[in-house]
Amino acid sequence: MHSSIGKSKWELDTPALCVDLSTLEHNLKKIHTELRETNVGVRPHVKTHKSPAIAKLQIAAGAVGVCAGKLTESEVMLENGVNDVLMTGVNITATKIRRAMELRKKFTGFIQAVDNVKNAHDLQDAAKAAGIIADVVVDIDVIKRSGVLPGSPALALAQLVDKLPNLKFRGILAYDGIVQHHMGYAERKKTALRNFEPIVESYELMKRAGLNMEIFSGAGTGTYNMMGQIPGFTDVQAGSYLFMDAQYMEIGGVHNEKVMDDFTPSLTVMTTIINNNHPNRLITDSGTKAVSIDTPNAIVIGEPDFKYIANSDEYGIITFNESSRTYKVGDPLEVIVPHCDPVVNLYDVIYGIRNEKVETVFEVLGRGKSQ
Numbered sequence: 199m200h201s202s203i204g205k206s207k208w209e210l211d212t213p214a215l216c217v218d219l220s221t222l223e224h225n226l227k228k229i230h231t232e233l234r235e236t237n238v239g240v241r242p243h244v245k246t247h248k249s250p251a252i253a254k255l256q257i258a259a260g261a262v263g264v265c266a267g268k269l270t271e272s273e274v275m276l277e278n279g280v281n282d283v284l285m286t287g288v289n290i291t292a293t294k295i296r297r298a299m300e301l302r303k304k305f306t307g308f309i310q311a312v313d314n315v316k317n318a319h320d321l322q323d324a325a326k327a328a329g330i331i332a333d334v335v336v337d338i339d340v341i342k343r344s345g346v347l348p349g350s351p352a353l354a355l356a357q358l359v360d361k362l363p364n365l366k367f368r369g370i371l372a373y374d375g376i377v378q379h380h381m382g383y384a385e386r387k388k389t390a391l392r393n394f395e396p397i398v399e400s401y402e403l404m405k406r407a408g409l410n411m412e413i414f415s416g417a418g419t420g421t422y423n424m425m426g427q428i429p430g431f432t433d434v435q436a437g438s439y440l441f442m443d444a445q446y447m448e449i450g451g452v453h454n455e456k457v458m459d460d461f462t463p464s465l466t467v468m469t470t471i472i473n474n475n476h477p478n479r480l481i482t483d484s485g486t487k488a489v490s491i492d493t494p495n496a497i498v499i500g501e502p503d504f505k506y507i508a509n510s511d512e513y514g515i516i517t518f519n520e521s522s523r524t525y526k527v528g529d530p531l532e533v534i535v536p537h538c539d540p541v542v543n544l545y546d547v548i549y550g551i552r553n554e555k556v557e558t559v560f561e562v563l564g565r566g567k568s569q
């Protein structure tokens with residue numbers, strides 16, 4: 199048993215990454231409740247938590263499988279009992295392609311993405327050499343980041359994958375990463391649906407060509423509830439919904455234009471005040487290496503006027519005009535992080551907290567798995 203079990207979160211040595219279990223459970227269920235009236239499933243992206251144990255909670259809550267960003271992240275999931283993993287990134291180097299095929303040979307639930315013709319041929323050669331038929335989805339470009347261009351290039355690539363004897367075409371993915379953080383639900387929805395028009399057109403082309411369109415995956419926490427009206431769309435790849443963060447809270451949701459309260463922040467960093475020499479200024483032990491440098495700033499729970507700047511490696515700097523109480527050196531504080539994904543990647547474990555006490559410890563086995 200982990201030595202921290204039963205400890206108060208206020209007594210954890212800091213910085214410590216914590217998740218409130220009741221809130222996590224609420225978010226786990228909530229995404230399915232919100233999508234109940236649609237035909238859209240959930241294939242959560244594990245890049246957010248990098249923990250096979252948490253991925254299993256998502257599957258138990260009704261997810262159709264999970265997405266992983268990288269090959270090593272996919273390996274960690276599959277080797278630790280998460281059976282259905284769709285890797286949203288591509289494998290380009292010979293080493294990665296070989297490893298991807300080894301992974302597919304061991305785990306039939308591994309699906310990989312392709313976004314160019316040469317890579318499709320490389321995957322075919324490697325699958326043949328490994329003696330397998332590898333499951334592949336075609337990634338279609340929405341934000342000029344990854345993906346084959348929509349329309350006829352996407353159709354041609356899908357048809358090529360479908361034709362190659364050692365590849366099995368399973369469908370498409372398209373992720374609109376930019377629109378996720380657009381402010382205001384109505385504006386975001388308008389842009390998301392407009393950005394998706396070429397993807398829908400590509401989907402229709404493939405469907406008319408008789409291709410297997412069993413997977414049509416995309417979207418994130420900012421657009422998870424907008425995809426019900428996309429023809430053929432099968433599942434949302436939301437990740438941050440589970441933890442939430444300051445970036446997502448400020449975008450506004452369908453129920454509240456000012457704060458996205460579809461989901462509740464569950465992830466926090468416990469930090470300690472290590473210096474209070476100057477008036478209206480507190481220094482903590484949690485800087486860039488503990489809460490990351492993203493904007494907006496981390497939010498100090500219970501202190502709305504605190505401005506938390508984490509741009510020193512080892513120090514957090516809080517400035518304020520008003521505080522609810524006087525703080526001493528050694529006092530703990532709890533903060534909601536700016537952006538959950540990069541923060542999780544800084545920790546070996548996430549403490550699972552219930553009623554302020556450590557109930558379980560999630561190992562972040564995917565930490566640093568960026569290859």
Ligand SMILES: Cc1ncc(COP(=O)(O)O)c(C=O)c1O
Pocket residue numbers: 243245246265286373375378417418419420435436437438439
């Ligand atoms: C391809 C892909 N799908 C899904 C997600 C999950 O998005 P979010 O954490 O915003 O829900 C991401 C996040 O960056 C992503 O890159």
